[in-house]
Amino acid sequence: MEPDFLEGIDDQFQRLMKLYGNGRKNGRSNGQPSVDDRLTLEIVEAVQGFSIGQKEQVLAYIQSLKQKAD
Numbered sequence: 001m002e003p004d005f006l007e008g009i010d011d012q013f014q015r016l017m018k019l020y021g022n023g024r025k026n027g028r029s030n031g032q033p034s035v036d037d038r039l040t041l042e043i044v045e046a047v048q049g050f051s052i053g054q055k056e057q058v059l060a061y062i063q064s065l066k067q068k069a070d
Contacts, residue, residue: 005055006044012062013040019069 017036047058 002052002055005059008059009043009062010040012059012066013043015066016062016069 013036017039043058047055050058
């Protein structure tokens, strides 16, 4: 999986989660992954078999969600 793709998804989800009060600063402190970390991992696992074009579509969709949230 391309590092830029993973960074892009992670960045977008971090922003979305912070908008709704679930960012890393509000995450769990007991060593368990935060909700956004688990969600990012699930998404990354789901798109591993996608082509580069499909991955770009997923990233574009995530970015559009951010724009709608703003």
